[in-house]
Amino acid sequence: MSRRTINQRRVMLWTIPRSISTAFERCISGLDDVAVIHEPYTTAYYFGPDRQYLQTPFLPVEFGYSYQNIREKLEGEYADKQLVFCKDHAYSLDGRYDKIPQGFTHTILIRAPAKSMSSFYEICTSPILLNYGLLKRVMPEGYAFKQLYELYEHIKTHYGQEPTIIDADDLIEYPEQMVRRYCEAIGVEFKDSMLDWDPTVNVTRTWSSTMKLLQHVGVYEKALRSDGFHASRPKVVDTSALPEDVKDAIKVCQPYYDKLYENRLIPEDRETEV
Structure with missing residues (x-):
């Protein structure tokens, strides 16, 4: 384990695709002296030397992103940082819980399956990709929600932690409150700069090469x-026009989402509803 600055915090944010998690990364970047690490396990899962997704042979292998290398990097030296923050998708661990870095506080960001899956479908069918079959080809069985719930249970059982869970809709409707409470949960000081950021700042400099490429196909465009x-009211999604396979994916994901949702940080305005 590396030497650390006094009171340094290390935090993992585990999530599912299309959860506004990259925007949340930008929010965390508003803190001082923070190292933000973007989806290293996802890079390993799709593009690393021991990758599990083998349908991208036209892309070069990211040899620096083996599962072991990622753990070592996350546990490495960040002596000049007060916070080390890494965001990633739970399914990208591929069950390799022995590669979870030590010394981290684990947190979770969720989003309703109807919203995350319809957003994923929108990306898949964009004029750039036009690949209607990507959902089943790219996502594992359980469509990321199953793996996120299983990781949540693993962390509780084997790490003695109760991961802080925030929901994307709560974050959209009550951004200051939820970001403040998240900061309190992970032991860092909230700053107003977390709620507003400069969109011209290049936050992809430290991303893996393949993750940088994905910004050109619309995956990260909005973020x-x-x-x-x-602060705004979350949008209501009409799923009636979605293809049957997307509707089926939503049904598969919903029970796992519901279990995580029950344990989320509840906005103060809604605490009386529980």
Whole structure:
């Protein structure tokens, strides 16, 4: 384990695709002296030397992103940082819980399956990709929600932690409150700069090469163009026109989401509803 600065915090944010998690990364970047690490396990899962997704042979292998290398990097030296923050998808661990870095506080960001899956479908069918079959090809069985719930249970059982869970809709509707409470949960000081950021700042400099490429196919477009969290009512999604396989995916994901949702940080305005 590396030498650390006094009171340094290390935090993992585990999530599912299309959860506004990259915008949340930008929010965390508003803190001072923070190292933000973007989806290293996802890079390993799709593009690393021991990758599990083998349908991208036209892309070069990211040899620096083996599962072991990632753990060592996350546990490495960040002597000049007060916070080390890593965001990633739970399914990208591929069950390799022995590669979870030690010394981290684990947190979770969820989003309703109807919203995350319809957003995923929207990306898949964009004019750039036009690949209607990506959902089943790219996502594992359980569509990421199953793996996120299983990781949540693993962390509780084997790490003695109760991961802090925040829901994307709560974050959208009550951004200041939820970010403040998240900061309190992970032991860092909230700053107003977390709610507004400069969209011209290049936050992809430290991303893996393949993750940088994905910004050009629309995967991160909204997050990279965003300029902050602005309180608003979450949108209602009409799933009636979605293909049957997307509707089926939503049904598969819903029970896992519901279990995590029950344990989320509840906005103060809604505490009386529980």
